[in-house]
Ligand SMILES: Nc1nc2c(ncn2[C@@H]2O[C@H](COP(=O)(O)OP(=O)(O)OP(=O)(O)O)[C@@H](O)[C@H]2O)c(=O)[nH]1
């Protein structure tokens with residue numbers, strides 16, 4: 001089972017920087033294209049083989065039993081009835097059999113990103129390829145706007161000061177924000193004083209700067225990685241303004257946790273709107289995750305959190321996700337509400353690992369950032385979930401968030417579906433943005 005929260009999604013060491021490229025032994029661009037294609041083909045063949053094997057196994061498993069056994073007889077050493085184990089296994093096999101992605105340009109690109117992260121061709125999973133494809137598609141609008149023009153500028157010849165000014169205006173249009181743009185431009189100019197950069201190296205250098213900005217908040221964070229600790233109660237609180245995507249994110253995270261082998265539960269602590277609880281229950285059903293709620297009108301959110309903790313503790317749940325209301329624009333109310341929930345957490349679950357995630361809607365650009373600042377002042381935040389990247393040409397907001405809020409992005413959402421959210425990787429994000 002792939003633990004999505006802990007998968008290797010970056011090269012062990014950062015790719016060679018332009019300062020030590022090119023050297024005599026580096027492959028030419030054409031050679032590495034050929035390598036990437038070979039790798040993608042090998043990964044594809046492997047996935048096809050796994051699919052065929054899974055299909056064969058399904059056929060074998062589906063042969064009806066010849067003898068009837070009593071339930072006691074058919075129980076296996078693990079204690080669960082054999083028919084249940086069989087149906088679980090079949091489900092897994094069916095997933096493997098159905099989910100082999102098509103071999104196309106996106107497959108080759110996704111396989112290349114995985115190869116650069118150190119994955120062997122035979123280790124590549126269909127799930128990862130499918131996620132990278134979705135990430136790349138999600139960033140389509142931003143890439144089309146930003147990158148094609150960027151490539152035109154960079155490709156026009158060695159980067160010069162005029163080109164840098166054009167890049168500056170492109171970055172601002174993509175909502176990278178003044179501060180981050182300024183940083184990027186200064187870094188480019190400094191480099192240009194040392195040497196003229198041919199197109200390939202200029203893009204490589206730009207990628208390096210972007211990754212550095214996105215990863216910088218991790219230096220001030222206790223957690224380089226962000227994942228639930230096994231066999232302990234982890235509580236993740238979703239905060240953020242109205243409509244940012246908190247409830248959807250709770251549902252997608254519950255699914256991700258289940259897929260990654262964690263037991264999970266949701267507390268529906270947005271009690272302001274009757275429909276909010278119903279919406280959480282729909283996500284609970286989709287992700288097969290129990291939901292704790294209180295149906296009485298205007299129930300106290302802190303009381304729902306209390307019930308959630310009690311239920312999670314009694315069922316040895318590993319991840320409790322808390323959905324909160326987004327209508328508290330007033331900073332004083334917001335702080336009071338969050339402080340109250342926090343007090344309940346400290347009192348009822350003192351040994352739980354508590355994290356607060358700020359959900360930010362990428363389509364709101366700089367405006368969303370201003371609203372997000374209020375939350376970052378009111379709550380001690382562990383990071384950001386950036387949603388709706390698929391709906392905007394301004395995906396550059398990720399850089400503004402890292403630079404201005406100084407918070408690591410922990411997850412990205414690229415669609416409304418249950419599979420459309422995964423842990424954030426600066427490496428994959430920048431590749432999807434500049435090399436997709
Ligand atoms: N395209 C796209 N839509 C998204 C994404 N994430 C959430 N949405 C949509 O955004 C809308 C609002 O999402 P919710 O999850 O209800 O947002 P919320 O923060 O819980 O909203 P309130 O509870 O009203 O504060 C819904 O229509 C979601 O389907 C995403 O990554 N991409």
Ligand SMILES: [Mg+2]
Pocket residue numbers: 246247248270276323324
């Ligand atoms: Mg909601």
